Amino acid sequence: MSKIRNAFTNGKAFLSFLTCGDPDLETTAAAVRAAAANGADLIELGIPFSDPTAEGPVMQEASLRALKNGVTTDRVFDFVRELRTDVTIPLVFMTYANVVFSYGAERFIAACHETGIDGLIVPDLPFEEKDEFLPLCHKYDVDLISDVTLNSAGRVPMIAKEAEGFLYVMANGGGKRTFEETCTVLAETMKTVREYTDIPCAVEYDYTSPEQAETIAGLADGVIAASALVHLTAGQGSAAPASVGEYVRIHKNAVK
């Protein structure tokens, strides 16, 4: 069974996204450890890409800062090796198709397995293109994480049926919705998902309070904090790990 399931055995899960190398890899390592110590159930490590088209300016700026500081795919693998000396919670990569492809997909996915990466999220690899990496992910026992959005109507069944690891539910974007509207559409989406799979589902949403995070978590199996943590890192630089830990503690307590 996928190790990723472990992230969903401690109440509702709290997943944290961090961009590797923003502002430097030492800070990211400290932030990962702070998040893990304060209850994060899974960490998504972003490998920076120059042109992250699926994300907004905050994430792009984080990526560009990391690249400017000399972060490369090779250095990220070394970084994960070092993290794995004591960090035991599931770790997944989030990066763009070209980062995997240019490294050599097999070389990349084999290195994921070897360094202890449990899953791979590729935002510009939709269901229709997943065979680009899926056979290699199977070969090296790395879960290729699928995603659905609140605008995926009609596509949810096929995606849910074949989802592995956990299902990434993107509740941001796709038009302006109030928090209440988001919750309504999310609940409908989750209902469809549940008809096709019992895989854990985690929701990325830019909630504005621990209470909102709790409500969102209540509709699924966990929440993903992404831009909030990137904002923290952007504002505080190398002082960020302590704040990341505090943020995770408060929100994990709220959702669990």
Place this chain on the structure above:
Amino acid sequence: MTNENGRFGIHGGQYVPEILMNAVNELEEAYNHFKNDPDFNAELNTLLNEYAGRPSRLYYAEKMTKDLGGAKIYLKREDLNHTGAHKINNVLGQALLAKKMGKTRLIAETGAGQHGVASATAAALMGMECVVFMGEEDTIRQALNVYRMRLMGATVVPVTSGTATLKDAVSEAMREWTNRIEDTHYCLGSVMGPHPFPTIVRDFQAVISKEIKQQILEKEGRLPDAVLACVGGGSNAIGAFYHFIEDEGVRLIGCEAAGRGIDTFETAATVNTGKLGIFHGMKSYFCQDEYGQIAPVYSISAGLDYPGVGPEHAYLHDIGRAEYVPVTDEEAVCAFEYLAKTEGIIPAIESAHAVAHAMKLAPTMGKDQIIVINLSGRGDKDCAAIARYRGEDIHE
């Protein structure tokens, strides 16, 4: 030429975020419905002929031919279209399609501003809202086009992320589409991006080669020996090549922007210097570093300043059907000045890349041979920048 999954050989595909999949599928379905619809095509043809001024002339450049002393040179005058470039062909098609789909808002990216101007034009004509994303650096290089877009009621959004050029404008337009799909059509300007865009844009631009073929057969009673066009994303080139792909005897030559040279980092010659990758929705060739980070490319021409190339060009390169040659800034500027002085035609600096290669190629060919250069746009927009390149500080 497109196969079922929107592939050209190994290239193409739909590498976009899940959130855009319903939008690209909806577009594909609509396009498949309307592309063979007689009413749609009649309406589009009326727009192309009565509004955009098609067919464009195939002009025999006699002075240039005599001066170069080799192959006979014809210029396909896309610069004479309404709005001054080939971009209008695609935009009228997509805007009409968007309207049939019930969309009320067009968004577009632009480099040199020609596609943005064409989009603003079509939106004004069809009563649609228009928002154009343009790299901040390009809004400075092409200030006149920014004004033209605004004059026609479009909103121009300067893009400051990344390198603030065409690739960032594409990324920003994609993001905006993600946020507002219901009423918005993304009017992509080149034969790039996720399927079905490379096929839709190609089909709407193919009118260029369809006309060239008829016109050259009327004038010369034979097909040309070579067709030349500049290539950024590659829309005017694929338009000029398409109906000749089946004619093996016609050389198809794409002229890439080499910037300061393909042995420097300041280049945008993708086929010549790039490698296979996945970006902006497609698998194709891209200028990138060893870790797949997209390179900050450079060309004097804002319209060719793009780190990728359309997937059908990548495929034509793979199978050896088309050749892709680099042309430097300096060569393009010389050709810009040459065509102005020799024929009284000021080409767009993009198109001047094709003229430059023709100047090298024509003298090596026989007088009984024929070259067609696709003059994709006119150069008024470039005059101030070229003057500055030559050390003259003029202001519009």
